[in-house]
Amino acid sequence: MEDLTLSISQYEDQLSVVKQALQATQEIGERESLLALQSELQELINLTRESLDVQNNREDDRNPGNDATNTNGLDDEYALFMKEMAETGAYEENKDSQDKPENSGQNESTDSNSDIEDELSSLLGMKCAVYHTHTWGGKPSLHNAMVSSVVPRQDDDQFNDLQVKVLFTHPTHAEMLPCPFYLNGDCKFSDDQCRYSHGAVVKLSDLKEAIEPNYNSVKIGSRILLKLKPPDDEDMSTAKKSTEKYHLWHIAIVKGVDIEKKSCVVKLEHGVKTGEKRKTMSDEHHVMFEEIFPLSIDGDEDTDSDDSLSDTEYPESKTMRVDCDNKALIIEKSLQNNAPAMGGWERYTRGMGSKIMLSMGYVPGTGLGAASDGRLQPVEARSVQPGRSLDHCMELSEKNAGKDPLKVEQKLKKLQKREEERNKRAYEREKEREKRNVFNFLNNTLGDKPEKTEQLITATSVEIKQSTSKDLNIEKFKLEEDCRKIENEILKLQSTLPKYPQGTSGHRSISIQIAEKNKDLNLMRNKEKQIVKEQKQRKDTQKMTVF
Incomplete structure (x- = not known):
């Protein structure tokens, strides 16, 4: 015991030295090591004190044990004396008194059990x-x-x-x-x-404390429990399937309250069927306060208890009341959230989904749910390879974390890129075929260029509507390439124009070429706009048809 007491005093001295060092040290690394040492010393002191308390209790137990042994020795001598007296006939042995010391331990345990049972x-x-x-x-x-x-x-x-x-x-x-x-x-x-x-x-x-009814909270719109009154000719002595509705409590909503008479008009949430004719009973009932049991009120600010008698509300998942502090916390979450914008599909619905959510109290940037901590991004669809085990698919996903080959979105992007490359190759083949065509060469060389260009570029809306989606993609790609070339030619002509003085034939010729190129460029862009409009109209029609 003396060693333990001495150890405790030494540990306390060391702890005081560590505390002084903490006050004098400003470096983060040294403070962390000193804090760890302080916690270890404190834990060591607590363990040493527990060991000291255990030894003290053991010594206290030894002293009563010695007295008990002395008492037991006197009892044994007394029992031996009484036995000898009984053998000589001077004393008649009482069997009950002999059995009593033997069964004293059992009686004590029986008494303790009976006390627990009584409680x-x-x-x-x-x-x-x-x-x-x-x-x-x-x-x-x-x-x-x-x-x-x-x-x-x-x-x-x-x-x-x-x-x-x-x-x-x-x-x-x-x-x-x-x-x-x-x-x-x-x-x-x-x-x-x-x-x-x-x-x-x-x-x-x-077990929890019973919930007492709070009739002061009864008002219009409150939810209560109501017990229906049975007909006079109905046998209510025992509960059976036809009469159990009169033994159960039904949820109802208060439609009117009379405080003076302590009565109210309530309407059942769900209709209750009567027995034989299967007719619905009257949903509205005039009842006294004593015949109802009020349920919890979500909007009551005076209610402090979280527990409420209700078969539809759960204390673990009740909607928390949003006050000023919670609103500030939600706004802070929205500022700290770096997640991408929710709902990329909003461009197809003109933002109606976001408008409805904002009117319901959603704060942009926060998560979904009452606590604003739900997920925003949808679960990505994954397409598992046929004939492959799940372990193999998981290995592929882990290797290509950034570009998961199992994601359906990645596959769609690959297909789209492949389609664009195919259209580009088809356009280049067709362009090469046009270059090798003798008639196109003669028309481009000998024909009237402005009229020919206008005939090639101008396309009526009927021709665009009759073209397939693939032809529209190819035509759009052609127009983009031609527009880019004409823009480059216009830039070259504009850079050459300042070299010739105004009024000269060279200046007039280059100006005419620039005007013609701009005219061709405008015609091409108009045609491209018509194609884009037709493609968008087809996509919208397809989405509406699928929906």
Whole structure:
């Protein structure tokens, strides 16, 4: 013990020296090493103190043990004395008194178990709130319930292992409705096979405080739980399929409130069928406050509790209330986000999708969802190679991280590039064929150039509409090449024009050539615009047809 105490004092001295060094040091690297040393010394001091406490407890346990051995020795001598007295007949041995010391340990454990059972039995009838998950799935929802029984515990059970059975006080579905035959001990079905509930088994540590109804929050538009009134001639002694709607609580919306009379007019969210004629009951009901149970209110600023009785709302995923701080945080996220602009398809819809999202409160630049942290980019489609394993496809994706060959978009880009190269080669072949044509050579050499150029370039809208998409692509490529050549020729002529004085024949000839080239260029550009317009119209028609 003295060694441990001395070690603790030494460690504390070292810790104080490290703290002084931290105050005097400004370099980042040295401060990090000193902080690590400080945390290690603090942890070492804590471990040493724990060891010291353990030794102190052991010594405390040894002293009562000595007294107990002395007491046990006196008891043994007393028992031996009484046994000898019984043998001589001076004292009649009491068998019960002999058995009592032997069973004292068992009695102590039995007493402790009985105390725990008594404490658990005091929970019977206690109101509480538990989470319930419906049989069809979904997220758990909070419901009021009552403890009906305690699941028998085992000897080695801890507190977290203790379980109880609860019955729901406001059942909204048949699976939550308590089985009347089970309560009377006459149910022939097991817990899993019965249509109704034999009690939900929950851990004792999962029980929450019962949610009290807040009638002050009832207003028009509030959601409540309502129990329907059965007809006078209906037998309501036991729950059955035809009458279970009168035992369940249904969700309704408040349409009118009378504060003075403490009554309200409510309308069921879902129509309830009556029995024989299958007619829908009246959706609106006039009820008193005592006959309803208010559900949570999303917009109530005075409500501080996050837990609320509702079969449609989940505390884990409730929409957070956006206040000034949250708005500032969202704006900061949008400024820090370097993701590409969302929705490249907006150019086809004139931005209607973005306008609708902005009217719903979306902040540009942030993610989707209530917390503005959802993904913006769609999941990229991937085309797996046939006959190849998934491992092989994953290796290809990892090798070509920038240009993944499995992405459908990459394949479409490759096909588009291949089509452009094919069109370019076709144009060059056709151009070479035209050069070798004798008649074209004679027309270009001997014919009237302005009229010939005008005849070649001018194309009516009927001819463009009758051409195929492939021909339009080729013609567009030709026009782009010809426009580029004419522009180069115009630049050369304009650079040559200043060499000749104004009024000379050379100046007039070059000016006429420049005017003709500009005229040809305008005709080509007009034709190119017509082709682009026709291509766009065809694409839009195709997209509308697919949609």
